[in-house]
Amino acid sequence: MTESPVLEMRHIGKSFPGVVALDDVDFELRRGEVHVLLGENGAGKSTLMKILSGAYQKNTGQIILDAAEIQIKNPKHAQTLGISTIYQEFNLIPHLSVGENIFLGREPTELPGVINQRAIFEAADHALDDLGLTLDPHKLVKELRVAEQQMVEVAKALSLDARILIMDEPTAALTEHEIAELFSTIHKLKKKGVSIVYISHRLEELFEIGDRVTVLRDGRTVGTYNVRDMKKSELIRLMVNRELTDLFPKEKAPIGAEVLRVDGLTTKDGLKDITFSLHKGEVLGIAGLLGAGRTELARAIFGLDQIASGTIYINGEPQRINSPKTAINLGLGFLTEDRKSQGLVLPLSVKENLCLSSVERFSSWGVMDTRKEQRAAARYVKELRIRTPSLNQKVVFLSGGNQQKVVLSKWLCSQAEVFIFDEPTRGVDVGAKAEIYQLMNRLTASGVAIIMISSEMLEVLGMSDRILVMREGRVRGEFSAEEATQEKILQCALGE
Amino acid sequence: MRLRGIALRQDFFLHYGRQLGTLAGLLGLMVVLWALTPHFLTISNLLNVAEQATIIAIIAVGMTFVIITAGIDLSVGSVLAFSGVVMASALHQGVFLPLGLAAGLGTGLLCGLVNGLLITVGRLPPFIATLGMMSVARGTALMFTEGRPISGFSEGFRSMATGELLRVPTPVVIMVAVYVVAHFVLKRTKLGRYTYAIGGNEEAALLSGISVRSYKTIVYGLAGMLSGLAAILLTARLNSAQPIAGMMYELDAIAATVIGGTSLMGGEGTVVGTLIGALIMAVLRNGLNLLGVSSFIQQVVIGSVIILAVLIDMALKRRGR
Numbered sequence: 001m002t003e004s005p006v007l008e009m010r011h012i013g014k015s016f017p018g019v020v021a022l023d024d025v026d027f028e029l030r031r032g033e034v035h036v037l038l039g040e041n042g043a044g045k046s047t048l049m050k051i052l053s054g055a056y057q058k059n060t061g062q063i064i065l066d067a068a069e070i071q072i073k074n075p076k077h078a079q080t081l082g083i084s085t086i087y088q089e090f091n092l093i094p095h096l097s098v099g100e101n102i103f104l105g106r107e108p109t110e111l112p113g114v115i116n117q118r119a120i121f122e123a124a125d126h127a128l129d130d131l132g133l134t135l136d137p138h139k140l141v142k143e144l145r146v147a148e149q150q151m152v153e154v155a156k157a158l159s160l161d162a163r164i165l166i167m168d169e170p171t172a173a174l175t176e177h178e179i180a181e182l183f184s185t186i187h188k189l190k191k192k193g194v195s196i197v198y199i200s201h202r203l204e205e206l207f208e209i210g211d212r213v214t215v216l217r218d219g220r221t222v223g224t225y226n227v228r229d230m231k232k233s234e235l236i237r238l239m240v241n242r243e244l245t246d247l248f249p250k251e252k253a254p255i256g257a258e259v260l261r262v263d264g265l266t267t268k269d270g271l272k273d274i275t276f277s278l279h280k281g282e283v284l285g286i287a288g289l290l291g292a293g294r295t296e297l298a299r300a301i302f303g304l305d306q307i308a309s310g311t312i313y314i315n316g317e318p319q320r321i322n323s324p325k326t327a328i329n330l331g332l333g334f335l336t337e338d339r340k341s342q343g344l345v346l347p348l349s350v351k352e353n354l355c356l357s358s359v360e361r362f363s364s365w366g367v368m369d370t371r372k373e374q375r376a377a378a379r380y381v382k383e384l385r386i387r388t389p390s391l392n393q394k395v396v397f398l399s400g401g402n403q404q405k406v407v408l409s410k411w412l413c414s415q416a417e418v419f420i421f422d423e424p425t426r427g428v429d430v431g432a433k434a435e436i437y438q439l440m441n442r443l444t445a446s447g448v449a450i451i452m453i454s455s456e457m458l459e460v461l462g463m464s465d466r467i468l469v470m471r472e473g474r475v476r477g478e479f480s481a482e483e484a485t486q487e488k489i490l491q492c493a494l495g496e
Numbered sequence: 497m498r499l500r501g502i503a504l505r506q507d508f509f510l511h512y513g514r515q516l517g518t519l520a521g522l523l524g525l526m527v528v529l530w531a532l533t534p535h536f537l538t539i540s541n542l543l544n545v546a547e548q549a550t551i552i553a554i555i556a557v558g559m560t561f562v563i564i565t566a567g568i569d570l571s572v573g574s575v576l577a578f579s580g581v582v583m584a585s586a587l588h589q590g591v592f593l594p595l596g597l598a599a600g601l602g603t604g605l606l607c608g609l610v611n612g613l614l615i616t617v618g619r620l621p622p623f624i625a626t627l628g629m630m631s632v633a634r635g636t637a638l639m640f641t642e643g644r645p646i647s648g649f650s651e652g653f654r655s656m657a658t659g660e661l662l663r664v665p666t667p668v669v670i671m672v673a674v675y676v677v678a679h680f681v682l683k684r685t686k687l688g689r690y691t692y693a694i695g696g697n698e699e700a701a702l703l704s705g706i707s708v709r710s711y712k713t714i715v716y717g718l719a720g721m722l723s724g725l726a727a728i729l730l731t732a733r734l735n736s737a738q739p740i741a742g743m744m745y746e747l748d749a750i751a752a753t754v755i756g757g758t759s760l761m762g763g764e765g766t767v768v769g770t771l772i773g774a775l776i777m778a779v780l781r782n783g784l785n786l787l788g789v790s791s792f793i794q795q796v797v798i799g800s801v802i803i804l805a806v807l808i809d810m811a812l813k814r815r816g817r
Contacts, residue, residue: 345696
């Protein structure tokens with residue numbers, strides 16, 4: 001194994017409207033190494049890798065491949081440079097065979113436009129053999145196990161002469177046995193001189209497969225270390241070590257009576273035996289990694305997913321919530337994670353969106369009282385300082401922060417008493433963020449209870465009265481605001 | 497005060513700019529036809545055009561509701577025929593006139609509700625559900641009548657088509673009434689608001705507590721009922737209910753809706769636009785007839801107008817973004 005870098009990314013900067021995703025990030029990859037990229041949700045791992053795979057363009061910095069600076073134009077260009085990515089969602093066509101998938105888009109032909117099927121399968125057989133795999137190239141991809149599909153992706157990347165392979169959470173959907181298979185494949189790849197960028201949340205894997213590790217935090221490089229010199233606890237500290245600033249203007253409200261109790265909630269979508277309670281004036285933070293079941297919990301409470309067993313109590317009364325309509329009538333409000341696809345009706349106006357879940361209240365005999373509606377909308381636009389030229393402006397033309405405020409107002413307008421916030425500040429600029437936090441304070445002061453799901457650790461720590469940590473569909477820990485620390489929560493979320 | 501005036505004017509253009517454009521198109525077309533054939537712009541001819549437009553215009557109201565929910569209804573023409581023959585046979589059995597009319601409307605409503613249930617409860621794509629209904633309703637109408645028209649009705653019934661109110665033909669009066677009510681429903685009622693919300697973002701509508709299934713079903717029911725109303729007027733005009741009536745009307749109704757600025761993606765559209773769209777089609781047919789243009793060429797012209805109208809609409813929308 002030589003020590004010269006195959007790839008260097010220097011001083012990489014990338015910003016999106018309102019957010020700096022990467023700020024002066026350095027990353028270096030050597031030939032034949034497995035280099036783990038570590039960081040919290042939102043630390044900038046995916047953004048960095050999307051720049052490397054050509055999906056995003058960097059704003060500043062240099063990418064140096066084999067000692068020459070390059071500009072990666074698009075994913076196809078990255079592939080021709082020998083950089084391939086295996087995403088969590090595979091890019092395979094289920095109804096085609098293994099061989100056809102491996103050579104999709106560059107099929108060997110005899111006559112122009114006529115595919116040489118035999119050549120495909122021979123070459124595919126060769127590529128699979130090379131990896132020591134015994135897959136039948138004629139088999140349809142949809143008949144394969146997830147782990148086998150992943151191997152098809154690897155074979156495809158290698159047949160593209162990939163020298164750099166980016167693997168995003170490759171073990172997320174694999175069984176233990178399959179993970180062992182994957183690791184043996186990775187060892188073969190290393191011997192061939194392929195360099196691997198390995199993104200994973202599972203720290204124990206890092207020690208098993210990684211050579212070096214680069215830690216990212218808040219879009220900056222913390223450092224690059226040899227894995228054998230590091231301890232788990234050290235890495236966790238590096239991932240989260242930050243100072244809490246007064247970005248979070250948390251004002252404690254008096255905690256009142258219990259408004260919501262969830263008892264033994266289990267669903268087909270993977271929630272297992274979840275029990276907790278929520279009180280007036282309280283913010284209950286829910287932390288956990290992506291896929292821990294946090295959004296599923298919100299959906300189940302809001303009547304979107306079927307409950308297999310368990311009971312939900314509202315103000316002490318057991319309730320069967322089987323539709324959002326029922327949930328809303330019981331005083332629940334749900335700010336979804338994705339406001340564009342689930343929160344807003346983009347072609348409708350600010351006023352119409354704002355009043356959407358209160359139409360019943362603004363109408364009698366099915367006819368809308370437009371003046372009442374207008375007044376209510378005007379009030380919330382003023383109260384929340386929603387910047388819009390008029391109440392009739394279509395929400396599609398508003399900025400992210402203002403759109404989020406419209407969704408918030410929708411639930412204020414429907415007089416919800418329990419708010420479920422799913423990633424309330426994602427994609428929102430810093431100013432609007434602070435306003436949303438202040439609004440949460442005002443809500444709790446008026447006796448509203450809030451469940452706040454967030455992947456932003458600081459937000460959870462800064463705004464919650466109590467914190468639940470979820471992992472694999474279960475509640476794995478509960479902390480009061482006083483005892484919670486980033487290390488404790490992350491350990492609990494990772495299952496350390 | 498001045499500022500407020502400007503804001504109001506902006507809102508006006510924001511909401512009605514699209515319809516003003518279509519209206520300008522209609523007026524421009526009328527000016528051209530007036531120049532080519534002076535007979536075009538006579539009161540009697542214009543009333544004739546309006547009367548010709550009524551059937552499609554009324555069906556197109558239902559179509560507009562359906563398309564705003566991001567759906568489609570291919571069955572309206574067949575449902576018209578089926579409703580017509582059911583009503584006609586009821587009237588021939590000698591039932592009380594209002595009861596016969598109710599049979600026509602009810603048949604349409606029922607077909608529409610079945611469409612709606614297939615789409616909401618059966619989760620079929622609207623295209624497939626209404627394509628099926630298109631064939632089933634037509635086939636049932638043919639079976640029911642053994643393929644023969646049912647003709648000859650009372651003077652009272654026929655006055656639905658032949659009567660006048662202040663010199664305006666009754667069908668035109670009914671059409672205007674339908675549009676006034678539909679406009680009110682879309683702009684000022686819960687049903688209207690939910691229609692836009694469902695088409696604009698069904699998921700967000702559901703999450704806002706709207707019972708999407710019920711309202712979608714109602715909208716298809718409404719479209720069916722309006723086909724029933726169109727059946728009454730057509731049967732009264734022809735003094736005959738035909739099982740093969742209303743062929744391809746669904747396409748004319750879709751064209752009127754789309755020319756009128758309703759987006760097939762859902763969430764946007766107005767019945768005012770649809771009325772102008774239906775009038776453009778009727779004016780074009782009438783004008784081409786007056787000019788003695790062959791019906792073959794007419795089809796080419798009308799098809800081109802539909803494509804042109806939507807091309808212009810999309811270009812304007814892209815510039816607006």
